[in-house]
Amino acid sequence: xxxxxxxxxxxxxxxxxxxxxxxxxxxxxxxxxxxxxxxxxxxxxxxxxxxxxxxxxxxxxxxxxxxxxxxxxxxxxxxxxxxxxxxxxxxxxxxxxxxxxxxxxxxxxxxxxxxxxxxxxxxxxxxxxxxxxxxxxxxxxxxxxxxxxxxxxxxxxxxxxxxxxxxxxxxxxxxxxxxxxxxxxxxxxxxxxxxxxxxxxxxxxxxxxxxxxxxxxxxxxxxxxx
Numbered sequence: 001x002x003x004x005x006x007x008x009x010x011x012x013x014x015x016x017x018x019x020x021x022x023x024x025x026x027x028x029x030x031x032x033x034x035x036x037x038x039x040x041x042x043x044x045x046x047x048x049x050x051x052x053x054x055x056x057x058x059x060x061x062x063x064x065x066x067x068x069x070x071x072x073x074x075x076x077x078x079x080x081x082x083x084x085x086x087x088x089x090x091x092x093x094x095x096x097x098x099x100x101x102x103x104x105x106x107x108x109x110x111x112x113x114x115x116x117x118x119x120x121x122x123x124x125x126x127x128x129x130x131x132x133x134x135x136x137x138x139x140x141x142x143x144x145x146x147x148x149x150x151x152x153x154x155x156x157x158x159x160x161x162x163x164x165x166x167x168x169x170x171x172x173x174x175x176x177x178x179x180x181x182x183x184x185x186x187x188x189x190x191x192x193x194x195x196x197x198x199x200x201x202x203x204x205x206x207x208x209x210x211x212x213x214x215x216x217x218x219x220x221x222x223x224x225x226x
Contacts (some may be wrong), residue, residue, distance in 0.1 A: 110219055113194050121164035122148050125192045128222050129160070145183045146176025151190070158211075159186035163193040170197075171204040178208045192218060 108116075108124060116124060126136040126149055134151040149160040159181035163169050169191065177189045190211040191197075197205070197212050205212050213221070 108222070110194075110215065113215075113218075116164060116194075118162075118164055121194065122162045125149065125160065125162045125218075128192075128218065132221065134158075139184065145180030146173075147180035147184050147186070150184055150186060156188060157184070157186040158188045158190050159184055160190045160192060163191055163195075165193055165195045168196050168198045169193045169201055171201045174201055174204045174208060174210050174212075178210060194218065 113121070113124060122138070126138070129149070129151050130136055132153075134153045137150040137152070139145075139147050139150065146161055147159040148162045151158045151160050159177050161173055161177040161180075163173050173191050173193075174189075177191055181187075181189045188211070189208065190213065191205070192213040194215050196214045202212065204210075
C-alpha cells in the first residue's frame with residue numbers, strides 16, 4: 001500500500017473514531033458557535049442563579065429568618081450547584097474532544113485533505129484557523145452568500161470561503177466571499193483552498209484586499225500555525 005493511501009486511511013479511521021458524524025452535526029443554523037462554546041452560556045446562567053441563591057440565603061440568615069422556606073431555597077440552590085458542576089464538566093469534555101479532533105485534522109496529510117468532501121474540508125480549515133487563535137462560527141448550510149465560516153480574532157470578523165477544488169480556483173470565489181462579507185457583518189475576507197489560484201483570481205483578490213490561502217500555505221499553517 002502506498003504511504004499516502006495508508007496515511008489517508010489511518011487519518012479517516014481516527015476521525016471516525018472520534019465522532020466525525022457528530023462534528024458535521026455541529027454546523028449550526030444562525031451562526032451559533034461550534035463545540036463546547038454552546039454549553040458555556042448555560043454554565044454562565046447557572047452560575048448567576050447560584051450567586052442569587054447564595055446572596056438570598058445570606059440575607060435571610062442575617063435577618064434570622066432561616067425558616068422552612070429558606071431551607072427549601074437552600075435545597076434548590078444546592079440542586080442548581082450540582083447542575084452547574086455537571087454542565088461545567090460536560091463543557092470541559094466537549095472542549096477536550098474538540099481539541100483532540102482539531103489536532104487530528106491538522107495532522108492530516110495533503111493526500112487526505114484532497115480526498116475530503118466539502119463539509120469535511122470546512123471543518124479541517126476551521127481546525128487550522130482555531131490553531132491560529134481564531135474563534136470559528138459556521139454559517140447556514142444553505143443561503144450562506146458564499147461564506148462558509150466566520151473567523152474572529154482580536155474583535156475582527158473575517159468571512160471565509162472554503163474551496164476544495166480539483167483545479168485552480170478562479171475569481172468567482174473572491175466575488176462571492178466579498179459580497180457575502182457585508183451580509184455577515186465582516187470587515188475582512190479570506191478564501192482557503194487545497195489548490196492554487198488563477199492569475200485573474202489573484203488580481204481580483206488584490207483589488208478587494210482578500211487573503212488567499214493556497215495548498216502550500218494551508219499545509220504550512222496546519223503544521224506550524226504560521
